[in-house]
Amino acid sequence: MNHVIITGGASGVGESLAHRLTARGIRVSVIDRTASDERDWWTRLDPQVRGQWHTIDVTDAAAVTSAIAEANAVSPLDGLATCAGVADRESVLDSEPEQFARTMTINVTGTMAPAQALVRILVDEGRPGSIVTLASTAGIGYVAGLGVGYHASKSAVVGLTRSLAGDLAQHGIRVNCVVPGLVRTPMSAAQRDGFGEDRLAARAPAGRLAEADELAAAVEWLLSPAASFTTGHILPVDGGQSSVAVPPVGGHPVPSIDTRKGGAL
Numbered sequence: 001m002n003h004v005i006i007t008g009g010a011s012g013v014g015e016s017l018a019h020r021l022t023a024r025g026i027r028v029s030v031i032d033r034t035a036s037d038e039r040d041w042w043t044r045l046d047p048q049v050r051g052q053w054h055t056i057d058v059t060d061a062a063a064v065t066s067a068i069a070e071a072n073a074v075s076p077l078d079g080l081a082t083c084a085g086v087a088d089r090e091s092v093l094d095s096e097p098e099q100f101a102r103t104m105t106i107n108v109t110g111t112m113a114p115a116q117a118l119v120r121i122l123v124d125e126g127r128p129g130s131i132v133t134l135a136s137t138a139g140i141g142y143v144a145g146l147g148v149g150y151h152a153s154k155s156a157v158v159g160l161t162r163s164l165a166g167d168l169a170q171h172g173i174r175v176n177c178v179v180p181g182l183v184r185t186p187m188s189a190a191q192r193d194g195f196g197e198d199r200l201a202a203r204a205p206a207g208r209l210a211e212a213d214e215l216a217a218a219v220e221w222l223l224s225p226a227a228s229f230t231t232g233h234i235l236p237v238d239g240g241q242s243s244v245a246v247p248p249v250g251g252h253p254v255p256s257i258d259t260r261k262g263g264a265l
Helices: 012-023 061-074 097-125 148-171 186-195 197-201 212-223
Strands: 003-007 027-032 050-055 079-082 129-134 173-180 234-237
Touching (some): 003 061, 012 027, 012 212, 027 061, 050 061, 061 097, 079 097, 079 212, 097 129, 097 148, 129 212, 148 234, 173 212, 186 197
Parallel strands (some): 003 027, 003 079, 027 050, 129 173, 173 234
16 A cells, blocks of 8 residues: 545544554545644644545545545555444434435445545556445444434445445455444444443443554555455454344443453453
């Protein structure tokens, strides 16, 4: 990887990924609704790895296409991570058409638009590349507390990933999907406040929530040449949540070891 563009790169998993990639000397560009001057870390990056920051909405396909073309013209892009997204919590009984459509547009069109823009460039220029999408455990199964629009949109991201992978393998372009459980990011703050972190963490055998950097590490690997024969893969990074049919009554016990640090809690 030489130049990766990240949608939703201003915070959460996208920001963590930007830090990981730039630390390795990889140039990073960002697409986000948040302006770059609201993120001090961006201005502190070495100019050699600081690409372009485009303050646009991922649902504006024309603007996204233009931004990706501009970033590629400055320094050829060979990677994309689609970290932008939105969550809703309305059940089918409460969901309104406008909210459902908004969630689908942001999460699905917001994944499709940058992916399509980049792969058209890569195929036209005859270059390989790697794309990593972000779905959710709600995209591979039912997660109580998350809305019908979120489930539908993240399921669509999984299907989109597989379709892209199948279409683009012949062009040397890999497409994979990371499936987070609940991650401690600004987007999950309302859910964590409403249900309580301990209760939410008990849904996974690991007994805790994910940190943004743990998801970023998985995205980084899938983007990299180390995953050169991996495409069309749907990778849960959820502490085992999606691997169990029914959790124990009362949830899983809190682990005695903090696997992030390798020491006792």
